[in-house]
Amino acid sequence: MAKRRVVITGAAGYVAQRMYPELTERWDVVPIDVRPTTRAGKPVPGLIVSDLTRPDRNLYREHFRGADAVIHCGFVSAPNLDATTWQDNSDAKFWAEHANVGLAYNVCRVALEEGVRRVVVCSSNHAADYYERLVWDGRLDMVTPEMPPRSDNWYGWAKGAYELLGFVFATGKVDGRKLEVVQWRIGGPRDDDMDHVAPGDIKVMHRALGAYLSKRDQVQQAIRMVEAEDIRDENGVPFLIVYGISGNTHRFWSIANARTKIGYAPQDDSQVNFADRIAAVARAAGKDRA
DSSP states (O other), X not given: OOOOEEEEETTTSHHHHHHHHHHHHXXXXXXXXXXXXXXXXXXXXXXXXXXXXSSOGGGTGGGTTTOSEEEEOOOOOOTTOOGGGTTOOSHHHHHHHHHHHHHHHHHHHHHHHTTOOEEEEEOOGGGGTHHHHHHHTTSOSOBOTTSOOOOSSHHHHHHHHHHHHHHHHHHTOSTTOOOEEEEEEEOBOOSOGGGGOOTTOHHHHHHHHHHBOOHXXXXXXXXXXXXXXXXXXXXXXXXXXXXXXXXXXXXXXXOHHHHHHHOOOOOOOHHHHTHHHHHHHHHHHHHHHO
């Protein structure tokens, strides 16, 4: 049986590379990026160097032809700003994020035109990060994917725009065909966030633990978002928003729909994975209150 053909944009980037070995074993992966190497300078075998921000889709449509799905991890960085400056609300940041919305449009449009079944878009928890203010103020306990996107920064605004853009494609009102779209609100795909929590800082620790996404849970989610048979909502629109986190006891984003709609069964819980570090932070907090 032939392997499923899946295009991965931004294939040399951190998020894609974190799951890349497992996905290439499972699928016939078509990797695309604007650079041929990872951040560390390691070449990505078979990578196609192509700039998908270009409006002429004929320059790259052949790479999407015959694909079953796309995982869109591509990202345009603002000049002189790196990924740690996501809260920057400068003019330069807006225009970089504006380009990212155009990039997401190009990917969805060329996928639709080439008959691709489904596009998984790497969005971010920042599409709805304004709600976190309410969580930390004690006015809200859980953020769900059904809540409208809300952000106070251009980075999150762009992710919210991805979601609204994806829904238009999913309705079938573009070229008369529905494109199945999953928006992946990725949390914290890192294993070292707890190392940066100051002793006694319970709030920052809670955030790190709630947002955690382990490598194997990231791989599982990617597979389930591509391979799940039916993602239609109650109105028949094949559109789904999924929070990209592990099964964390400390979570403040709901993954209930990920469990029921795509069969996600997380294997990790940050409370278990980082139990020793949690104890150290908690002990320090106890001393401060003594």
